[in-house]
Structure formats: C-alpha cells, structure tokens
Amino acid sequence: MLIGAHESIAGGVSQAFARAEEHGARSLQLFTKSARCWKAPALADPERRAFRKEARRTGLPSIAHGSYLVNLGSEDAALRERSVACVTEELTRCERLGVSCLVIHPGAHPDERRGLKLVAQALNEVHRRTPRFRSRVCLEITAGQGNCLGWRFWHLAEILSQVEREDRVGVCLDTCHLFAAGYDLSTEHGYEAVMAECDATVGLERVRCFHLNxxxxxxxxxxxxxxxxxxxxxxxxxxxxLVNDPRFVNTIGVLETPFPERYGEAIRLLESLRQRR
Ligand SMILES: [Zn+2]
Incomplete structure (x- = not known):
C-alpha cells in the first residue's frame, strides 16, 4: 500500500505535496476546491502548472475527495443538476491536474433501489459531459448514516451494473465506514472474509484507493x-x-483523521506494521 494522508490545500493545491513529503507520505489526497462550497474560481493556469511540477518533483500519486454537498441520489431536479454539475467540475479539475481519482459519496435516498438507480443515471450524465477523461470517479463505501446509500457492497455493485461506462468508475474503501457499516475487519479472519465479500460483489480490481481511519x-x-x-x-x-496485503501493494491509502499535526506519527506507525521479508 502507498500510505499517505489527506493534505491541506491552504495556499493553493500545489502546496499539498510539500505537506505530504513532510509527513513521510507515499501518496496523498486533497480537495481540488473547498469541499463545503458548490462553486469555486476556475483553476488558474499557473496553479495547475505548479501542481504538475510538484507532482513530478515528489513522484507522489494523488487522489481527490469531492464536495460533501453533492447528492447524486437526490429526487429534487435542482439539487440533482447542481450535484451533477459539481461532480463534473471537480472531475474536470482532476483531469487538468492529472489526479487519477475523484472520491465521492454515492448519495442519499429513502428508497435504496430507487436511489441507486438515480446515482447511476447521474454518473452516466457526468460521463456524457466529460468524454475521453482519464480521471475516474471512485464511489466510497459509507457508514450508512440516515438515508445514505453505499454502505453495503451490493449497493456499489448495483450502481456499477447500471453505469454505462463501468470502466470509468472505481471504488474507495474507508476502513472506518466499513466497520461502522457492520463489516468486521478487526481480525485476520474477519479481514479476509470482508475482502472476499467485496471481491464477490464489487470485484477487488475496482478498489482504487483506501481511507485509513x-x-x-x-x-x-x-x-x-x-x-x-x-x-x-x-x-x-x-x-x-491491509498494509501487508499483496493485492494492494500499489494501491493508495490515505489517513483522514482530524489531526494533520500527527499524520507523520500515524504514517510511521502504519509503516512499522509492514512485515519485513
Ligand atoms: Zn473516507
């Protein structure tokens, strides 16, 4: 696993790399704009160039996390269009920056089946608006709070099965969300069982990144x-x-805890769990 952390973009998106380096990270996650706003000023060319230069200098692969306001499962036409436009905009930023994945939460709806269908349709619309993009959306497994969709592997598999360009969508597994959703990966046996279930439904090859919480x-x-x-x-x-799983040697895994000042320590702890061979 390429262990890293979610880094701040204060001062510009390119600043995240130096922070990751300081934390001893091998990868990073960032917001491409404020995660609590619908809109943001377009990425200026100098900032885009600075980002690509930092990515080259550090050699660190990056993923992005999308806005928390988005609900691709919404029944409300106005919120739906806003959400599709926001994901389209963020995916465009990823494409321009060379960021491989945009992690988003699937959405919320009181009726699971209906909600999952709406999410898939919204993703199809995002894909129509962003033809030939290489950056892909990654659906994050959720904790299942309230009406949130995506807290069962079958939810994610159901969305994927209804997306026309399934090859353009990946999955992000958050360890905290998995556990909160009832997937007990706290023991070796439990871990293997959870991964086997994920493989049988979603397919482990679709897992592009992890959130290590x-x-x-x-x-x-x-x-x-x-x-x-x-x-x-x-x-x-x-x-x-996780850090010793040969299936995820080159998979990005990032910390998302509220204490960036302790990221370095947490990354060292995770690195120390690797078995020497
Ligand atoms: Zn997460």
Missing part, C-alpha cells in the same frame, strides 16, 4: 466518526492486514 464507535453503529489509526474500535490488526 480507525472508528470511534462500535461495529455496525452506522455512525461516521473517524478515529486515529490504532486508537479506535477497529484496532491495529485490520491495518496490519
């Missing part, structure tokens, strides 16, 4: 509260399994 709440609580790795209810074993 421990969980504050118990298994199956369906509440999304990230904890620092090794300090929560999941414990270290899941992370030991």
């Amino acid at each position: 421990d969980c504050k709440k118990p298994l199956g609580c369906r509440v999304d509260r990230h904890e620092e790795v090794g300090k929560g209810t999941i414990g270290r074993m899941a992370f030991r399994c």
